[in-house]
Structure formats: structure tokens, C-alpha cells
Amino acid sequence: MSKDTVQEIVDELGFGVIPNIFAHAKSTDIQTALWKAFRHVVLRGVLPRTVKEMMGVIISQSRGSRYAAEIHLHALMVQGLEASLLDSLRRGEILPTLPTRVQALLRFAQSASTLPTPVLLEDLRTAGLSDIEVQEAVAVIAVFTLINTWTDIMAIPIDSL
Amino acid sequence: MNLEPLLVRLLLLHEVATGYTNLSLAHALAHAQHSIGWIFEHGQLKVLDPASVQGFPTRGRVAGGYGALFFGPPRPMYLLLEIPNIDDPTELRLAALFCDYLLSALYAAGYREELERQARYDWLTGLGNRRALERRLADGLPSDWGLAFLDLDNLKIVNDSQGHLAGDRLLQYFADSLRQSGFEAYRLGGDEFAVLLTKQQLEKLYRAIAGFQVSYGLAWAEEGDGMVLVTLADERMYEQKRRKKALH
Numbered sequence: 001m002s003k004d005t006v007q008e009i010v011d012e013l014g015f016g017v018i019p020n021i022f023a024h025a026k027s028t029d030i031q032t033a034l035w036k037a038f039r040h041v042v043l044r045g046v047l048p049r050t051v052k053e054m055m056g057v058i059i060s061q062s063r064g065s066r067y068a069a070e071i072h073l074h075a076l077m078v079q080g081l082e083a084s085l086l087d088s089l090r091r092g093e094i095l096p097t098l099p100t101r102v103q104a105l106l107r108f109a110q111s112a113s114t115l116p117t118p119v120l121l122e123d124l125r126t127a128g129l130s131d132i133e134v135q136e137a138v139a140v141i142a143v144f145t146l147i148n149t150w151t152d153i154m155a156i157p158i159d160s161l
Numbered sequence: 162m163n164l165e166p167l168l169v170r171l172l173l174l175h176e177v178a179t180g181y182t183n184l185s186l187a188h189a190l191a192h193a194q195h196s197i198g199w200i201f202e203h204g205q206l207k208v209l210d211p212a213s214v215q216g217f218p219t220r221g222r223v224a225g226g227y228g229a230l231f232f233g234p235p236r237p238m239y240l241l242l243e244i245p246n247i248d249d250p251t252e253l254r255l256a257a258l259f260c261d262y263l264l265s266a267l268y269a270a271g272y273r274e275e276l277e278r279q280a281r282y283d284w285l286t287g288l289g290n291r292r293a294l295e296r297r298l299a300d301g302l303p304s305d306w307g308l309a310f311l312d313l314d315n316l317k318i319v320n321d322s323q324g325h326l327a328g329d330r331l332l333q334y335f336a337d338s339l340r341q342s343g344f345e346a347y348r349l350g351g352d353e354f355a356v357l358l359t360k361q362q363l364e365k366l367y368r369a370i371a372g373f374q375v376s377y378g379l380a381w382a383e384e385g386d387g388m389v390l391v392t393l394a395d396e397r398m399y400e401q402k403r404r405k406k407a408l409h
Contacts, residue, residue, distance in 0.1 A: 085165045
């Protein structure tokens with residue numbers, strides 16, 4: 001494992017441990033690729049990280065992938081999201097009481113994770129998202145799809161939460 | 162009250178607040194302007210000249226939103242949060258929280274930038290100070306560059322005969338002349354200045370200092386590094402000053 005990447009993961013996630021998704025990569029290149037994709041699209045960027053984690057749960061639920069769904073549900077719970085909202089995310093439901101932009105992004109996550117088409121972008125623009133925010137939303141779908149594929153086929157165990 | 166959306170908005174607000182860390186004042190404002198829409202539907206943050214909003218509260222509810230005065234540094238500005246449903250008490254409290262975080266970030270950034278400015282710039286002339294020159298020279302100069310050490314010959318006479326304010330004005334005029342000529346100039350203290358220049362810019366330097374009584378010395382990058390250049394140019398300036406005194 002690359003020492004620099006490991007240090008970056010520890011420093012930036014702040015848990016003091018390397019999550020299994022990165023720890024199970026035997027190749028430095030793959031570990032770095034997974035980490036950088038997650039770091040630059042989910043941890044950084046212009047969309048709120050909380051919303052991107054909610055999108056991650058919805059995407060993973062739609063694709064039947066457990067790892068990212070459980071990890072990010074736990075993260076959202078620790079951050080203070082209410083139990084009923086967590087339950088709705090777990091069921092893949094989008095509550096109509098959520099802020100308009102958040103609803104639009106979650107609907108987009110749900111649709112694009114199974115049937116990605118350019119038509120879906122229209123709803124995001126109507127909700128008032130800028131071009132750069134729309135692009136980031138697409139990148140979030142791509143990164144969580146990558147994460148789902150990696151964790152499902154490699155049967156990566158969920159970290160102890 | 163429905164807690165779910167409120168908790169989501171509070172989480173987003175927390176994220177906005179942590180995003181202010183170490184941002185410059187301009188970037189903190191831009192961050193707030195970008196982020197406000199995530200907390201308040203159709204919310205907007207406007208930055209206004211305080212003179213244009215006379216009668217507005219220093220902090221509190223205004224028509225169609227919430228206002229707060231930022232006193233600076235660097236300068237006062239009025240932050241106007243336009244929030245359509247500010248009549249709702251929850252929105253009002255969220256607006257107050259948003260302002261709390263934003264004001265804290267702006268004061269932190271404003272004072273940090275002010276301290277940095279004071280540490281790097283000469284307060285009287287606005288030129289870089291000795292420390293700024295030391296940092297600049299530590300980066301090295303290209304081969305055809307050098308340093309001119311300039312000393313105003315008559316500052317003491319002006320101070321003694323016309324007062325220190327007149328002396329300050331002389332220093333400011335001299336700094337303006339160097340700046341307007343496009344030079345990277347520094348005030349090292351008292352009546353001493355330094356200019357970084359190429360050999361091709363010597364004529365321009367002579368024109369810039371033509372209206373002043375100045376002694377100067379030059380040193381070039383091929384003669385030394387860093388503060389060695391300052392010492393060399395300083396010695397040459399003093400040689401010139403001695404020659405002038407000998408002539409008189």
C-alpha cells in the first residue's frame with residue numbers, strides 16, 4: 001500500500017483506520033484510484049458532502065449493493081440525520097418534505113444508477129443546480145457505481161460500525 | 162414541526178460552516194453565496210455598501226430577509242440574506258445561525274489578512290517591507306535581474322525644517338513614483354528603499370527618481386544571492402553618498 005495514500009486516507013477521513021474498501025486493495029494503483037475518485041468527487045467539490053452521501057445510499061440501494069449503503073447510512077446517522085429519514089433512505093424512498101434540490105438529486109441518483117440517460121439532467125437544472133453541480137452529480141453516480149462494483153465482486157466485508 | 166427537513170438543513174449548515182476554515186475573506190463570501198441556496202430555498206446573499214442601507218439593523222430581521230453589519234477589517238459591509246419566507250420563526254432562527262457562522266468566518270479571515278498585510282507591507286507607503294524583500298530574494302532572481310538600493314538624501318532636512326508630516330509625504334511621493342513606473346519596490350525602513358529590476362530597466366529607474374535627491378547603489382544576480390545583493394547595493398549606495406558629500 002502506498003504510504004502517502006494511507007496517510008491521506010487516515011488524515012482526511014479522521015477515523016484513524018483504513019476502511020475495508022481501500023484496505024482490501026492489493027495494488028497501490030487500484031487503492032489510490034479508488035481513494036482519489038472518492039476523495040475528489042464525494043469529499044470535495046461544490047455539492048454538500050451530506051447530500052452526496054445520501055445519493056450514495058440511494059444509488060447503492062437501487063443497485064442492491066450493501067457495502068456503500070451501510071457505511072454511508074452509518075455516517076449519516078453519526079452526523080445527526082433523523083432515524084425516520086435514515087429509514088426512508090434505507091427503503092430507497094425520497095421524502096417530499098426534503099429541500100427541493102436535495103429531492104432532485106436523490107431522484108436523479110435513483111434513476112441514473114439504473115438507467116443513465118442525458119434526459120435526467122433536465123430535472124436537476126429545473127431544480128436550480130448549476131452546470132458544475134450537475135456534472136458533479138453525474139460524477140457521484142459514476143463513483144458510487146465503481147464502488148458498488150468493486151465491493152460487490154470482491155465481496156468486501158462491511159467495516160465494524 | 163417536521164424535524165426531518167430541518168435536521169437535513171442543519172447538517173448542510175454545519176457543512177457550510179466547516180467549509181469556511183482557512184478561507185480568505187473573498188472566498189468565505191463566495192462560499193456563503195454559493196451555499197445559501199442549500200439551506201434556504203431561493204435564498205440569496207447580497208453584500209451591500211453600509212451607506213446604501215441606512216436605517217437597517219446592525220443585526221436582525223429586515224423586509225424580505227435578514228441583515229447583519231460586518232464591521233471589518235478590511236472595511237464595513239452589509240450582509241443581506243434574502244429569504245422569501247422569513248416570517249416563519251424557524252427560517253428566522255436558521256438565518257440568524259447562518260449569519261453567526263458567516264460573521265465569525267469573515268472576522269477570522271479579515272483579521273488574519275490584516276495581520277498578514279501588516280507583516281508584509283510598509284504602512285506608510287503601501288510598499289512591501291524589509292521582511293517581504295527577504296522572502297522575495299529567498300526565491301532567487303533570474304540571471305539578468307538585480308537590485309537597486311535607494312536612499313533619500315534629504316529626508317532628515319525635510320523632517321527638521323518642515324516637520325515629520327512633510328517627511329512622510331516625501332516618502333509617499335517617492336514610493337508612488339516607483340510604483341507608477343511599474344517597479345517591484347520595497348521600503349526597508351527610514352529613508353531606504355529597494356527596487357528589483359533588469360538591466361534594461363535602468364533608464365526607467367533614473368526617470369522615476371529624477372525629481373528626488375537620491376543616492377543609489379546597484380547589485381546584480383550574478384554577484385550574489387539573497388541579502389548579499391542588498392549588502393552589496395547598500396555599500397555602493399554609501400560610496401555614492403560619500404562622493405557626493407566630498408564634492409560639496
